[in-house]
Amino acid sequence: MAQLSATTQDLAPIAAPAPPAIREANPLTIARWLGWVAALVVAILVVGGITRLTESGLSITEWKPVSGTLPPLGSAQWADAFAAYQRTPQYTQVNGPAGMTIAQFKTIFYWEWVHRLLGRVIGLAMALPLAWFWARKRIPAGYLPRLFALLALIALQGTFGWLMVRSGLSARTSVAPQWLAVHLLTALFTLGGLVWTARDLSALADHRGAARMTGLGAAALAALGVQLLFGALMAGLRAGHVASDWPAMQGSLIPAGIDWSRGAGFAIGHDPYLVHFIHRWWAWVVVAVLFVLARQAKRQGGAGASRAIHAAIGAQILLGIATVMSGVALPLAALHQLVGALLVIAAVWGAHIFGAPIAGTRIAGAPIAGIRAGIAAP
Numbered sequence: 001m002a003q004l005s006a007t008t009q010d011l012a013p014i015a016a017p018a019p020p021a022i023r024e025a026n027p028l029t030i031a032r033w034l035g036w037v038a039a040l041v042v043a044i045l046v047v048g049g050i051t052r053l054t055e056s057g058l059s060i061t062e063w064k065p066v067s068g069t070l071p072p073l074g075s076a077q078w079a080d081a082f083a084a085y086q087r088t089p090q091y092t093q094v095n096g097p098a099g100m101t102i103a104q105f106k107t108i109f110y111w112e113w114v115h116r117l118l119g120r121v122i123g124l125a126m127a128l129p130l131a132w133f134w135a136r137k138r139i140p141a142g143y144l145p146r147l148f149a150l151l152a153l154i155a156l157q158g159t160f161g162w163l164m165v166r167s168g169l170s171a172r173t174s175v176a177p178q179w180l181a182v183h184l185l186t187a188l189f190t191l192g193g194l195v196w197t198a199r200d201l202s203a204l205a206d207h208r209g210a211a212r213m214t215g216l217g218a219a220a221l222a223a224l225g226v227q228l229l230f231g232a233l234m235a236g237l238r239a240g241h242v243a244s245d246w247p248a249m250q251g252s253l254i255p256a257g258i259d260w261s262r263g264a265g266f267a268i269g270h271d272p273y274l275v276h277f278i279h280r281w282w283a284w285v286v287v288a289v290l291f292v293l294a295r296q297a298k299r300q301g302g303a304g305a306s307r308a309i310h311a312a313i314g315a316q317i318l319l320g321i322a323t324v325m326s327g328v329a330l331p332l333a334a335l336h337q338l339v340g341a342l343l344v345i346a347a348v349w350g351a352h353i354f355g356a357p358i359a360g361t362r363i364a365g366a367p368i369a370g371i372r373a374g375i376a377a378p
C-alpha cells in the first residue's frame, strides 16, 4: 500500500515553476510588430522612389534628426530654407535657370520632408517596442541581437541617406549613383531581414525551429540582389532614359552608346547604357531562379509564397518594360519600385519556407503552452 501511494505520487504532474527572471515570450506578437515595421519600410521605399523621380531629394540641405522633424513654419523660415537650397549646384545649374518659384520649392521640400519623417517613424516603431519587449523580458532567447541588428540597420540607413544627400550638395547636381545604390540596397536588405525574422518568430510560436538559409535560397536572393543593385544604378544614372524601345535598345540588341574607354570594370558601374542592358537581361536569370525557388517552396507546403513570387516577378517584368517604353513615367517607375520591394518580401518568404524544418518539428525544450524567454532556442 505504502509502495502504491509512493508510485502515485511519482506519477503526479510536477509543476516546475519558471525561474523568476524568465517569463513567457511573445514570438507571435513580436512577429506581427516586425510585419508592421516591414510595411512602413515598403511605404518609405515608395515615397523615396517618388522623391527621387520628382528630383526632390536635395531640397533639404541640412541633417537635423530632432529639430528637423518640423517643416519650416512661417514665411521667414521658408525663405531661409529656400536660400539654403539656392546655394546648391542643383539650383544654380538646373532649377534656378528654369525659374523655380518658392511654391515649386515647397513641393519638392515636402516630398523629402515626408521621406525623412517616415524614416524617423520607422526608427521609433523599431526602437520603442523593442525597449518595451526587452524590459519585460518577452523576447525569445537568441533574438535580442537580431532585433538590435535590425535597429542598427535602420539607424545606419538614416546615416547613408544623409551621406547620399551630401554627395549632391557641392560638386554635383544630383546625388552620387553609388550612394543611392547603397541607400536603396540597405533598405531592401533591412526589409528582407525583418521578413525573415518575423517568419522565424511565427514558426517559433508554432513550436517549430528557425529556418536555415539553403544554397538555393541564397542563390535566388543573390541573383535578385544583383538585379536590385543594377536597378538602383539605373535609378541613380537615370539609365532608364537612354532607350525607350524593347526588347532591342536603340534598335539593336547591344546598345551602341556603351563607353568602354575606362575599362569594362568601370563601365559596369557607371555607364548608363551598359547598366540598362544588364538590368533588362539579368531580369530573366532572376525569373528562372525564382521559379525554381517557388516550385521547391510549394513542394514544402508554401503554395502562398509560390503564388506571391509568381505574381510579383510577372508584374515586375511587365512594369519594367512599361517603364522603359513610357520614357520612365513617374507612376510606372514608382510602381516598379513598389513591386520590387514586394518581390523581395515574396522571395525571402519562399527562401524561408524552403529552409524551414519539416512542419510540426518541435523545438527541444519548448513547453507546449508557450515559448519561454531564455528557454526556446531560435
Ligand code: HEM
Residues within 6 Å of the ligand: 049, 053, 227, 228, 230, 231, 232, 234, 235, 238, 239, 240, 241, 246, 279, 280, 283, 286, 287, 313, 316, 317, 319, 320, 321, 323, 324, 328, 333, 334, 336, 337, 340, 343
Ligand atoms: C527581376 C526583375 C526586376 C527587378 C527586381 C527590378 C528592380 C528594380 C529596382 C529596385 C529599380 C530601382 C528602383 C526605381 O527607382 O525604380 C529598378 C529600376 C528600373 N528598372 Fe527594374 N527591375 C526588374 C526588371 C526590369 C525590367 C525587365 C526592366 C525593363 C525591361 C526594368 C526597367 C527598369 C527601369 C527603366 C528602371 C529605372 C526607373 C527609374 O529611373 O525610376 N526593370 N528596377
